[in-house]
Amino acid sequence: MSRMLNKIAIITGAASNPGLGYSTVMRFAQEGAKLVITDIDMVGLAAVEKELTAMGAEVLTMEQNVVDEQRWQEVIDATVERFGGLDVLVNNAGIAVLKPINEYTQADYNMQMDVNLRSVFLGCQKAVPAMKDSGGGSIVNMSSVAGMRAMAAVSVYGMAKAGVQILSKCVAIEHAADGVRCNSLHPGLIETNIQNDARRDNPEGHAQLGTMVPFGRMGYPEEVANCVLFLASDEASYVTGAELVVDGGLIAG
Template identity: 45%
Template sequence: MNHHTYITGRMIRMGRLSGKVVIITGAAMGQGAEEAKLFANEGAQIVATDLQTEALEAVVKEITDNGGEAIAVKHNVASEEDWANVVAQAIQHFGKINVLVNNAGITTDKNLENFDLGSWNKIIEINLTGSVLGMKLVAPEMKKVGGGSIVNISSVAGLVAMSRTNGYSASKGALTLVSKTAAVELAADKIRVNSVHPGVIMTPMVAAAVTEKMMAGLKMMTPLPRMGEPKDIAYGVLYLASDESSFVTGSELVIDGGWTAQ
């Protein structure tokens, strides 16, 4: 349950992220949208970013209509210039940055024989380079406020083999180790870096990438008798973003219904 207080007529949300400014990429739908709404409900001020501006604005409107604080910023995560703008917008509107959630990502269903350089480069740029750029540009702002938390959304495909996901697996596997490296490099500045590894979660990206037959097969492979939902990931990310995980860095949080335990 959230607690609220009123200061000079303005409602202040008191929750697990009270007083924290959070950047969430890929916030227009799926996991990113769920994280943005949950974090705002827990007291955070949200900088929501995405290229899909109409859907992003709808998420921000839902947050503000419910009494939360959020802004929408159009953002190509593969652009360092765009990242600089996101950081500038966060500082301009909220004065600081405490948390970064690198959620934006794309996938592919091409196997090795159908590999093409164009799709490979695009996946690496968005899933891996985009997250690295975010960490590079946000870390100096976190140092100014005495630390922070960076959560990189990887995948079970970054831990174990999955067919027809060569570029995706490469990007997510690399992000896993980049997260560990950043965690070690930034630890002295009290900046924590962790990766989250969702299994098959019912997001728009997943729905578009798999057939009904494939989905039935994936469900059978998951020990818990249901598919994952975006909120399952959002609550895990919330823990890593909050001070509750103040001694957790360089770790991998797997949220997959037991899939990789088999």
Template identity: 45%
Template sequence: MGQVSGKVAIVTGAASGIGRASALVLAREGAAVVATDIDRDGLASLEREIRDGGGKVLTLEHDVVDEDRWIAVVADAEQTFCGLHILVNNAGIGIAGPVWEMTLADWRRQNAINLDGVFLGTKHAIPAMRRAGSGSIIIISSVAGLKGAPGLAGYCATKGGVRLFAKAVAGECARAGDRIRVNSIHPGVIETAIWNKVSSGADSLAGAGQVGAVVANRIDPAILAQAIVPGGVLGQPTDIANAVLFLASDAAAYVSGAELAVDHAQSAI
């Protein structure tokens, strides 16, 4: 019996990195997984891997800024797997650079994916989770949602925003007595493709330029971790997926409104 057997989960940004690892771990532990992303090829390879492992999966193309797609994705989850119990609001981007160089268009694009996407998912998942009788909403924030990271002001605004959004919605659901829990996870430096994409202004990111972590205009997370993580340890997507599994499972039945740093003590000292 898996730790989330019989539950149905939506994971956004599931084609890569932390979302992909979360989808794999939830499927391995018995959940039926609705894996969504804008990257169709990445979804296809995830689907093969889950099916090969004997898991249940439905992959859907889904841009988290699109409210109509959210409504359709939640309806698909309920129709295909008869309910919805877990939402992992994971899709996100990072746009680096000092605030005086950030364009309003980039600021808004990052807000749309990292903040609006989380709002829309949470809003549309709650009625389905109420129909299912309980739920767990997990929001992937960041250490950059716990403390300021120079070079990532816009990203910090989104990740700090979802941290308090999670707590407020946790309180709303607890008061409503609907057995829906809401928590945030704060990853440290994790080895994923996001670091290849944080190109503009990479030099300024949390001192990455000073510590030699910028190589060919991309950030090398191993070098960054050496410099800013206690003990120099680089995290893996599975480290975050295991925290997702705990919060998704009934082992966390009394955990709501919490923020879980998974960062090898980066934010602790």
């Protein structure tokens, strides 16, 4: 009940239920964190806020498009003003634009890279000064196994997620002396709304992917949230610049 006691944490993309941001928020709340939840989906976010308040959690809810640089600064400033510092950032918000390479438009490419990679760069850049002021902190960047292995129809998504991985390592070494840790998390196939979208867009390919998981099933969002919790908490005090794969063995072979 106290693995995140009084830790001040921002989680982006927290509105989607079932979703990895939502599950992370719930797990952090169970462990005593003070929460800043952001998303572009204010209807979903209001429902999450209601649930958190009923649990007795302290929560600040903010609309945030993660590609907006100025909004990042406003979210960080509001967090420090409300709770007095910043300990944890989970760069979770993301979208999946999944197509064969020759079908990608420039607009698809720009959107995928902006939402899944540039946003994470902005979040790290804006969060680090506030974390330094707080005496250190932990950034958890949501990457994917798609950033580690080639798969059909995930080229630009995979490029963005591979970028998140190396960005996380660079932040880790640049700010190790400041007490700021930064790690990437690499989920496999997890049952969330993003998978529902992928299933709708490419039902045959999606069904095929599912059969490749050695565990014989997709993962539950809570199984990823437990790993975010570990990396965010002081239990991971010597872990930085690492990648944690959570995929039921999908890319182990």
